[in-house]
Amino acid sequence: MVEYRVIEDAEGLEAACQALAAGHGPVAVDVERASGFRYSQRAYLVQVFRRDAGVYLFDPPAIGDMTPLQAAIGGEEWVLHAASQDLPSLREIGLEPPSIFDTELAARLLGHDRVGLGAVVEDTLGITLDKAHSAADWSTRPLPQAWLEYAALDVLLLVDVRDVLTEELAEQGKTELAAEEFQAVLERAPKPPREEPWRRLSGLHTVRGRRGLAVARALWTAREEYAREQDVSPGRLVPDRALVAAVRADPASKQELSKVKEFTGRASRSQLDRWWAAIEAGRADESLPPERGSGDSLPPPRAWADRNPAADARLKAARPDVEKIAEELGMPTENLLTPDTLRRLAWTPPEPIDVASVSAALAAQGARPWQIERTAQAITDAFVRSVQTVSDAPETAS
Known part of the structure; x- marks a missing residue:
């Protein structure tokens, strides 16, 4: 049985903040949302642990102003697992760490085979966590005691895990690069x-x-607006497959729409007027979307040989070299350099192709100094080598 205190009002918040401020060392923080149940990604529970202070489970919707908690722990390092998932929800309620230690990211950089919280706790501390409630609806009130105990355990051991991973990072000579990665997560701008x-x-x-x-666009927009209004996950109102089925059925009337068997979901019939209005709006819309989306996505690599042979040669030359470096470092390739970064560089290489220009291009795409230091030379050599590969290729007979 883990000890914890549930904080639901300003008075409890003040006492908890005093205790946390008097604790010592890093602060373990976790967030529980209601993904898949609610439209928003708001924090429905914030768990905090600090040595000599204990575990506190804060209920942000009930408390409201979380400023005292920020004041109590806002000067300490925060330990999170998969921080990029929790930081937006924390920031939404005014909680911002000055620095972080991400136990999931650290485990990736160290080459751990499994990086989920339960697996990392087991690998580092030899303790097995029950993850039965990870996908629960945390907007439920009151929260069951079993859920609260689960939530408390998520932070109770996190600082101990951090200490073990810190030692592993030092042993592998990865302390500095991990610090760069943690800072990059903290500073990363939200995706547009x-x-x-x-x-x-x-x-x-x-x-x-x-x-x-x-019509599909109009139905999606109508569902999105209603989901936001009700604060319900869109798919729980009408699943994607149901919207698509309605489009493909091409009903001639609202009554025909109601008879489409595949048009399911708890709001498929109760909001029938809404969906029929969306279908009519889509049919009357004079601004027809193109068959393919715009965006800045690249073609799939399998199409490069025909569409951009030089880029295809660059990618095929550089990818195995980057993978080899990642293997030597004992980490997943995507943590050394994301596949999208390498693909964009291969598709549109800098001019001239030398270490300086490749390094600058990598930096412009958000690569960290440690990543550039370890990959720029290899990518440059591979790109230069690929030029010869293309020039040596036999010409296609006309």
Whole structure:
């Protein structure tokens, strides 16, 4: 049985903050959301642990102003697991760490085979955590005691895990590069909104014609607006496959829409007027979307040989060299250099192709100094080598 205190009001918040401020060392922080249940990504529970202070479970919706907590722990290092997932929710309620230690990211950099919280705790401390409630609806009130104990355990051991991983990083000579990665996570700007988010509808590829796409867009937009209004995950109202089924059925009337068997979901019939209005709006829309989305995405690499042979040669030359460096460092390739970064560099290489220009191009795409130091020379050599590969290729007969 883990000891913890649930904080639901200003009085409890003040006492908890006094205790946390009097504790010592880093502060373990975790967030529980209601992903898959709610539209928002707000924090429904914030767990905090500090040595000599204990575990506190804060209920932000009930408390409101979390400023005292920021004041109590805002000058300490925060230990999080998969910090990039939790930081937006923390910032939304005014909680901002000055520095972080990300136990998941550290485990990746160290080459751990498993990087989930339960696995990292087991690998470092030999303790098995029960992760049964990780996908629970944390907007539920009151929260069951079993869920609260689960939440408390998520932070109770996190500082101990950090200490073990810190030693491992030092042993592998990765302390400085880990610090760069942690800082990059902390400073990373939010991703800009997608230009056409409706194109992420699962099954949209089965919709034919620009008019069909316009209807799909209108249905997606109507569902999004209603989901935001109700603070419910869109897929719980009407699943993607149901929206696509409605488009493909091409109903002639609201009654016909109601008879489409595949048009399911808890709001598929209760909000039938809404969905029919969206279908009519999509059919009347004069601004038809193109068959393919715009965006700045690159073609899939399998198409490069035909569309951009030189880029294909550069990618095929550089990728195995980068993978080899990652293997020597004992970490996943994507933590050494993201595949998208290498693909963009291969598609549009700098001029001239030398270490300085490749280094600058990597930096412009957000690569950290340690990543550039370890990959720029290898990428440069591979790109230069690929030029000879292309020039030696036999010409296609006309």
